[in-house]
Amino acid sequence: xxxxxxxxxxxxxxxxxxxxxxxxxxxxxxxxxxxxxxxxxxxxxxxxxxxxxxxxxxxxxxxxxxxxxxxxxxxxxxxxxxxxxxxxxxxxxxxxxxxxxxxxxxxxxxxxxxxxxxxxxxxxxxxxxxxxxxxxxxxxxxxxxxxxxxxxxxxxxxxxxxxxxxxxxxxxxxxxxxxxxxxxxxxxxxxxxxxxxxxxxxxxxxxxxxxxxxxxxxxxxxxxxxxxxxxxxxxxxxxxxxxxxxxxxxxxxxxxxxxxxxx
Amino acid sequence: xxxxxxxxxxxxxxxxxxxxxxxxxxxxxxxxxxxxxxxxxxxxxxxxxxxxxxxxxxxxxxxxxxxxxxxxxxxxxxxxxxxxxxxxxxxxxxxxxxxxxxxxxxxxxxxxxxxxxxxxxxxxxxxxxxxxxxxxxxxxxxxxxxxxxxxxxxxxxxxxxxxxxxxxxxxxxxxxxxxxxxxxxxxxxxxxxxxxxxxxxxxxxxxxxxxxxxxxxxxxxxxxxxxxxxxxxxxxxxxxxxxxxxxxxxxxxxx
Numbered sequence: 332x333x334x335x336x337x338x339x340x341x342x343x344x345x346x347x348x349x350x351x352x353x354x355x356x357x358x359x360x361x362x363x364x365x366x367x368x369x370x371x372x373x374x375x376x377x378x379x380x381x382x383x384x385x386x387x388x389x390x391x392x393x394x395x396x397x398x399x400x401x402x403x404x405x406x407x408x409x410x411x412x413x414x415x416x417x418x419x420x421x422x423x424x425x426x427x428x429x430x431x432x433x434x435x436x437x438x439x440x441x442x443x444x445x446x447x448x449x450x451x452x453x454x455x456x457x458x459x460x461x462x463x464x465x466x467x468x469x470x471x472x473x474x475x476x477x478x479x480x481x482x483x484x485x486x487x488x489x490x491x492x493x494x495x496x497x498x499x500x501x502x503x504x505x506x507x508x509x510x511x512x513x514x515x516x517x518x519x520x521x522x523x524x525x526x527x528x529x530x531x532x533x534x535x536x537x538x539x540x541x542x543x544x545x546x547x548x549x550x551x552x553x554x555x556x557x558x559x560x561x562x563x564x565x566x567x568x569x570x571x572x573x574x575x576x577x578x579x580x581x582x583x584x585x586x587x588x589x590x591x592x593x594x
Numbered sequence: 595x596x597x598x599x600x601x602x603x604x605x606x607x608x609x610x611x612x613x614x615x616x617x618x619x620x621x622x623x624x625x626x627x628x629x630x631x632x633x634x635x636x637x638x639x640x641x642x643x644x645x646x647x648x649x650x651x652x653x654x655x656x657x658x659x660x661x662x663x664x665x666x667x668x669x670x671x672x673x674x675x676x677x678x679x680x681x682x683x684x685x686x687x688x689x690x691x692x693x694x695x696x697x698x699x700x701x702x703x704x705x706x707x708x709x710x711x712x713x714x715x716x717x718x719x720x721x722x723x724x725x726x727x728x729x730x731x732x733x734x735x736x737x738x739x740x741x742x743x744x745x746x747x748x749x750x751x752x753x754x755x756x757x758x759x760x761x762x763x764x765x766x767x768x769x770x771x772x773x774x775x776x777x778x779x780x781x782x783x784x785x786x787x788x789x790x791x792x793x794x795x796x797x798x799x800x801x802x803x804x805x806x807x808x809x810x811x812x813x814x815x816x817x818x819x820x821x822x823x824x825x826x827x828x829x830x831x832x833x834x835x836x837x838x839x840x841x842x843x844x845x846x847x848x849x
Contacts, residue, residue, distance in 0.1 A: 556715070
């Protein structure tokens, strides 16, 4: 009420053209600084390779089928981890979200174990599952289980009681309640959990590959490091960043997470 | 009847949680002793507990803990200074914020820790690689939460400042910053958690530094009870760290 008489001075939104110009200017400045640094000789040779060298390495990387084989290996490991860890996370999340007693008994363990560094479990995963892709899948499964379970549990608790009562008043059976009420109402937390899960599964898989493997993108990165092929390493990191950010944005957009933020 | 009594008691769920955990470890112990689980893959929990003293004294856990803590603290100080400064800068210059906020948000979802081979080339295999990875990987949430904190300052507070004819710097130090502080601390807390995860992870990966290296060392020596004990120790340290940060955040957040 106190604010009613005051007309707040809203921060000015700049026109899209000015924003685009600044973005282009910043990108150009960054590229120019990089090139100057590469040519200055201030750093060891090849630590900051020229843009042309990175561009050449990128073209070389993307034109070889070998890279796509390794990409497919990593994608397969991440996909398998998401399927196992994601489904387990959804099941545990529903269980904890639906039962207050179980939630009080076990959710704090998940809450505090969730953000611990999972890569430290890698030696254990190697003992249990061997040095092949299974240990990477296991580590990524462990990584993505926690955010999915916690998001789903929180999502279950946040379902509007009115929706549940509407379903009950229509005498919806259990299957209809799950398909028509619970799952649609929990779409955002599930998608958000999946988005977080994809991020940590990707990091878990790739870090494990850099530690011990003979295939996958992580292996290629550490191989480029060991032979000091810096342009190739930069090119691979650039592609990886674009893919990771792109997948994250896609999941957010398809899940409608961007619409929540606008409210 | 029993479950009814259990659910009515406030401490019952916690008790069930602890007892379930103990029962799980007891089951693993039995399965290992009767040979269902190979003890050369999973050591008995009793052996892991027994190895704690040895790991703590012989592997200099306290010194390693201090080294990891110092790396996290350095990364934490850097990301607090640069993260808040970046957030303030972007809040102050709206054009910069409009141009770069989505980039920072995108960077928050990028697997920055995978750049550790690159950082090893730039900084060498030393603590600065670990600190810089911790710093860079944890920077985006601090910047984003700082912007959010300033943007969420209640209009009425800003207008009170205007009506008192506060200067721009007085407005910042007396109104904007105190109002944004709880949200900024959420960002710092997230940043410190990311820093800890990345510091321990990179220590493990490059086999250098404190607690992360300890796990790698013990695993390479095939000291299984020691490896499990070290992992348990790192988890306990992480959990206590998160709990302490939560306490500080609750203390900062107004009711």
